Amino acid sequence: MSNNRVSRRQFLNYTLTGVGGFMAAGILMPMVRFAIDPALQTKTDGDFVQTSQKVADLTEEPVKVDFSYEQVDAWYTSEVTDTAWVYKSGDSIVALSPVCKHLGCTVNWNSDTEHPNQFFCACHGGRYEKTGKNIPGTPPLGPLDAYEVSEKDGFLLLGKKIANNLV
Amino acid sequence: MFFNVNDVKQFQSQKDFIDTALVPLLSLEFEDERIKQSSSAADFLMSLTAFVEQQFKGRLMLVPPFSYTKQTKAGLPVILLKEELQNAGFKHVIFITNDHAWTSDSEQVDVIWLPSIPLESMDKGVRKTVLEEQLKQIIPILTSKWFQS
Numbered sequence: 117m118s119n120n121r122v123s124r125r126q127f128l129n130y131t132l133t134g135v136g137g138f139m140a141a142g143i144l145m146p147m148v149r150f151a152i153d154p155a156l157q158t159k160t161d162g163d164f165v166q167t168s169q170k171v172a173d174l175t176e177e178p179v180k181v182d183f184s185y186e187q188v189d190a191w192y193t194s195e196v197t198d199t200a201w202v203y204k205s206g207d208s209i210v211a212l213s214p215v216c217k218h219l220g221c222t223v224n225w226n227s228d229t230e231h232p233n234q235f236f237c238a239c240h241g242g243r244y245e246k247t248g249k250n251i252p253g254t255p256p257l258g259p260l261d262a263y264e265v266s267e268k269d270g271f272l273l274l275g276k277k278i279a280n281n282l283v
Numbered sequence: 284m285f286f287n288v289n290d291v292k293q294f295q296s297q298k299d300f301i302d303t304a305l306v307p308l309l310s311l312e313f314e315d316e317r318i319k320q321s322s323s324a325a326d327f328l329m330s331l332t333a334f335v336e337q338q339f340k341g342r343l344m345l346v347p348p349f350s351y352t353k354q355t356k357a358g359l360p361v362i363l364l365k366e367e368l369q370n371a372g373f374k375h376v377i378f379i380t381n382d383h384a385w386t387s388d389s390e391q392v393d394v395i396w397l398p399s400i401p402l403e404s405m406d407k408g409v410r411k412t413v414l415e416e417q418l419k420q421i422i423p424i425l426t427s428k429w430f431q432s
Contacts, residue, residue, distance in 0.1 A: 182411070197407075197411070216341060218300075218341055219293070219297065219300055219301070219340060219341025219342070220340040220341050221338065221339055221340050221341040221342060222337060222338045222339075222340075237341075238338075238339070238422065238426060239300075239339055239340075239341045239342035240300055240341065240342065255300070
């Protein structure tokens with residue numbers, strides 16, 4: 117039997133500190149977690165949306181790529197389908213929004229026979245160069261918006277709408 | 284443009300550019316043997332006009348549909364409707380419908396008639412291609428109207 121015996125008082129002190137410590141930790145831990153929670157949340161891939169377009173199939177010629185995502189308006193969730201004009205420029209991929217900067221019609225690539233290789237808006241004859249730059253003298257006042265572009269497993273991902281950085 | 288406050292405000296400030304009204308004429312039938320087909324046709328016309336609106340947002344305004352039944356059809360004077368819209372600043376007033384009967388009025392008003400396609404059994408991708416095909420039929424009609432003036 118060892119000589120340094122634990123007195124009743126010491127024993128009670130140790131057990132109470134131990135149990136009290138656990139209880140305090142049990143209360144404090146969730147509070148701390150709640151306080152720093154936004155910092156712990158994992159970002160879901162920067163809000164990129166998967167498309168069915170293979171990156172390897174892209175060429176210099178713009179193609180229409182549809183992509184859909186869920187949009188929440190208050191309590192109402194709806195699936196929205198959007199379109200982008202996507203092409204390769206050198207090694208980088210360019211994705212342009214088809215929404216005309218004039219009054220919001222949908223522009224098409226190469227649909228005006230008099231002005232080939234341009235984006236054309238059938239509403240008021242607005243035209244854009246391949247880079248999305250608006251052609252002076254036509255109604256639009258700014259270049260087409262672009263989408264953030266990424267790649268995953270060979271498929272194209274489209275992100276947020278950004279200002280056109282090619283012009 | 285849709286018929287809501289924001290779009291109407293834009294229409295008022297941009298009347299030079301937004302010069303076309305697209306008016307759906309919607310036939311409703313409630314008899315037991317017809318109601319299903321009628322709802323399918325209504326769904327098609329609403330989907331298609333919304334799709335047209337998306338393409339030509341900056342040039343045309345999609346007006347809420349004018350609905351009628353067999354009994355109330357006679358009370359829908361489209362010519363007066365056209366005049367009222369023209370007075371409001373729409374140079375072109377185009378009616379769109381699944382009801383073949385309106386084609387007999389095509390001398391006084393511009394009517395686009397399309398046979399309805401049942402969309403309810405299609406999945407989303409097919410539905411979109413069908414609507415795109417229909418849109419391709421409508422685009423030349425609209426652009427020729429716009430070029431006339």
